[in-house]
Amino acid sequence: MKLLLIHSKNASMEKKGKATSKPQEYKKKTLELEGKVLVCFVSVEDQDTFDINIISNQAADEIKNSIELIETFPEKIEEQNKEITKFNKGLKAAQERGFRKNENPRAKKKLLLDPAQYKVDKILVYPWAHLSNFLSQEKTAQDVCPTISKLLKKEGYDAYYSPFGWYKAFNLNCLGHEVAEMYRDVPLALLSTEVRAKSVFKIVNPDKSIVDFCTSDEESKKNAKIPKKYSKDFKDFITSEVLSSREAGKQEPAHIKLMQKFEYADFDDATDAGNFRWYTKGVLIKNLIRDYVENKMVEMGAIYVDTPIMYTVKNKKLTAQTARFPAKTYWLHSGNNRYLLRFACDFLLFNMFSQMHIREEHLPIPVYEYETYAFRREQAGELAGLRRLRTFTMPDTHTLCRDIPQSVEEFKKQFLVSNQILNDLGLKSFMVIRTTEKFWEEHKDWILEIITSEGEPSLIELWPERYYYFILKYERPVLSAQGKTACLCTNQIDVESAQDFITQYGEKRMKYNINWHSKDNKTGHPVILHNSPSGAVERIIWGLLETSARYEKEKVTGIKTWLSPIQCRVMAISQKESDYAEEILYQLNKKNIRCDYDDRDEKIGKKIRTAETEWVPYTIIVGNKEVENKTVSVRKRLIGQPLVDGKTNDQINDISLKKLISLIEKDLKGLPRRALPIPFQRLSTRISFR
Template sequence: MIHSNGASMKKRAPATSKPQEFEGTEIHLDGKVLVCFISVEDQDTFDIKIISKQATDEILKGINLIEEFPQDIAEKNKEVEKFNTGLKRAQEKGFRQSDNPRKLKELILDPSEYKVDRILVYPWAHLSNYLSQEKVASEVCPVIAKMLEDKGLEAHFSPFGWYKAFTLDCLGHEVAEMYRNIPLALLSTEVRAKSKVYIVNSDKSVDFFCDSSEEGKKNAKIPKHYSKDFRDFIKAEVLSTREKGKQEPAHIKMMQKFELADFEDASDAGNLRWYTKGVLMKNLIRDYTEQTVVNNGAIYVDTPVMYTVKNKKLTAQTARFPAKTYWVHSGNNRFLLRFASDFLLFNMFSQMHIRSEQLPIRFYEYEQYAFRREQAGELAGLRRLRTFTMPDMHSLCKDVPQAVEEFKKQFLMSNEVLNSFGLKSFIVIRTTEEFWEKHKDWIIDIMASQNQPGLIELWPERYYYFILKYERPVLSAQGHTACLCTNQIDVESAQDIIEQYGEKRQKYNISWHSKDGETDHPIILHNSPSGAVERVIWGLLESNARYEKDKVSGFKTWLSPVQVRVMAITDKEAEIAEKIMEQLNAENIRCDYDDRDEKIGKKIRSAEVEWIPYTVVIGSQEVENNTVSVRKRLVGEPLVEGKTNEQINDIPLPKLFEIIKQDLKGYPHRTLPIPFRKFSTRINFR
């Protein structure tokens, strides 16, 4: 956008085989003209009404910026004069002698020059290498001009497809030149502004809590009989209260201290580096979740991490998640990095021949990686990243009744996964009033089965692709929440088309067929049993910080990077201690050996600090008796008088194997790398 003192355009010759029709050969505009050079890109022509409306709004903002600029400067100068007056008085009293007065800002031009009399919308292909090739793209400039006229402004457009001469006289003031990038955004309507929140108690009673309006939240009172955790959960999840000040999340120092993950200064913010122990934990979470979903009937698939924006089925879904995309440029094409597996997965579904007797079909994909360009202020260590990994399952169901039965099964499966991580979570179900009235009995039943209160949010109508959404948020040390596992009943994506904003929108057109010729579109369940792997580790660290005074800190044995630490009291037992370490690793138990020349007390304290589940001590008595003594960490147990361990003395080594293997039964195994098996060879990253 260029603010010009007059503007003119003259057609020279056709530049395409079918140049846009345009009466006359010239445009001459006097006065102050905002010339808007516009490039229509590949994704924009999904719906030129929407993209033109978005562009019109940006032009109006640009006009306001220009016309209000002198007043903005005047207001800032008032603040400067107020500061200078106070400074002068302070100096007269002998204070702040070193401070300098602030200078008033001066406008480059006379205030009368900062106005817009008319607008010229000009197609300018040179702004982009990714132009739309669709004929409808040429209509964007006239549509924008018409929308501006409807706002009471004088607007003109320059025709597309011509070689043209043009003249500008840029006014050259502070905001005379502006640039805007406008991604296509099919934004949801504000249905949630009218939603209502209820508390479902473990005795199956349902109590109204508040509506979602600002006034409703302001007047909401949380009953005192609920636990502090549940009250904090409601504050964060419903009332959106935040502690004053910006306190660093507790897990950041913990992930660095344990050398799990860290920030990467040579990458985009929100993309972390992962160290050996963190990778171990990520892989174990992946293995366990994958094992669980496959045991529950899922099949494997894998789709690319990037996709084209020239496919309208994909564009229709992408544009529902505006402004959070990474672009990849390849020659004269560009692609989006996925922020969910749905896009190409659903495209695959649409090309399959699905038989009704096969339903439900569960497709599991381990998304490595998903990308979301979160705003810089939203990034928060492991809680919210720009790159993350997501175990993801999508299930095709014949109809809503079958989807409901599958939802119930996946609810239990998700609970099993979170419980196996040792995480305390809460339950939120969001649905429409219509669905609630038909299905509230079983919804209340599954919520009450958790033996803790939960939340229901009811919308007056569906505003997104799902009619029911289930979430399990976890509380941080500071009382913030983040969702881990989720499940959604999607009634929209499989359709051929849907009605939206008064227009028919293309969807994926996924169908099933029966032997007797019946055909229909399936219902799709979106289920991540664990949530993002990075967020699971966030939850584990934050939960440990939150309950450090109440429970014994640590990770469950199967998730601990080092499960057993062996140490000798003196050098005489060193050889035996090392052999025990080797035997444990041979038995698929991750064990290291503290071979430092330190006193046993210091070695034990190190194991405590690192939350090692089993600490094996070898002394002369153990050597003589051919036994070991073990300190078993009571992870997750109530912290009573500071006791964190149970002492088990003089047990045979096979008994130790039996105890640990019982602890690990049913869980996946990953090997501890050889350099990490001794302190003397252990790699330090920080």
């Protein structure tokens, strides 16, 4: 919905003639309103008529907020002038003592009109098609303005409406003060009108003992104390997940300088904030992660699909889900229609499920989609480099299960797969389980087994009742250098989306109506697991860089060999060994091991230091001895291992190339390979983006 609000001295309206075949019934020919009138021009858009009561309530709230803004404006100016007077008094005192001599006093603000003019006596709600190109074509659109007027009257406002479907003349006299003209965009928001149910946080220890920590109430959080026995990492995790804000901090995240230094990714000032440009090495890492996760999903029994990245807002099944996140959406206009860019693959995937013939004997069915693009219009204060961005890549699996027992068994399997993925990526994470009190009591035994299986304390959040589509949600957050968490892999048990409808605010809301069919003609709605087995690809890279920065004084920094853009670097002590170095370069890349050659005219010490700062896992050094013996000397980086006395590498001298390849192959066993582009195989030809 679009709103244009004009604060007017008096207002009048006169019906002139029918504009539609069935105009809204309205007995009066004219309407004369005296006094200070807030005229609210309303355009009802395509998505709004999903539920006119909800959008009308939202519009009424916006109008009330606008009235408050108008009527309190003189008071706010007065408060600001008091602050200015206080500032000027302090400035004068400082200048008399010889300080701040170059600073000027601030001028007080003046109202454009007399304070008595900043009042609203009456409200006129007026249908106005010209604020949008995407108007609702449903008959119920004409009921929105009367409904808004009725809601405002119930709260004591003197409110009126102008009829829909008539040619009308009107007169306004805009008062012309600072807030006399306002525009509001009101997206349909299917959010609960009730405050989210108070949740309870508990800490589960490896021995299955449970510590009551706090509730979601702010006073409870303020008084919460994390037991001293826990590690600093776990305390930082609890602080970030439960006790602190999720907004980005003022300090620049550590990974930003690293992603720029290594030329993985960077900001782009020619696009929307939160959208990144990716360089060769960053794309290489992203592709390796894609290959790896996809292979794991195939091993798990998943099938592939690929759904469109945009969808219409005229489909009520999709609107019912989309409108729960109105602030997150990007709109796309095409001709006379508009679309939403998806912020998850669920929408058109579930639409596809609803059109499938799903056989009971085939369940569970894991369906994997590599979301090349997902879009979430995060608020500016929430953006934080690769941790929270507006366009991202998400490996996503949705599993159709016959019922809750089958979904639980599949959940356990996927839990193990996700843990293996995080381990192979080299990421330390924590565990959070969020569920309802009822589900917790019924399934406590197996949930505790999962939580305690790793021998680490974990966090549970319990809700008195389900407030969203899932009854249980599992998350694996990772800690940044600054102690901020971000979730990577997740899994949710969804008991709502497959239904034909749900009851919300006393109304039936259309869902996807997904069904399975048995051989004996029984049918049922599947339970759906929402499993991102690794988390967003960009956030994985965030985690790898932030983890290295967090533990740089405790552990050897770096990325596991299989994922490192440069796995080996060969360097010759002098030009005499260059032919041999070239041969090693050729042989390793022939084996699909990403190797480059530092062929710069630099001393060997500088070449080694460069490889060290670039976190190269294997540095291969060849001199006269190695040429004679047809061997190599290798510095193997101890990535992720404890940093003892500053030692970052193991030195392996005078081994055969075959043995070196065997060492590297152990690091790469069962993991995907991608070739290193030819320009990156020599430092002299390597492309620089910065």
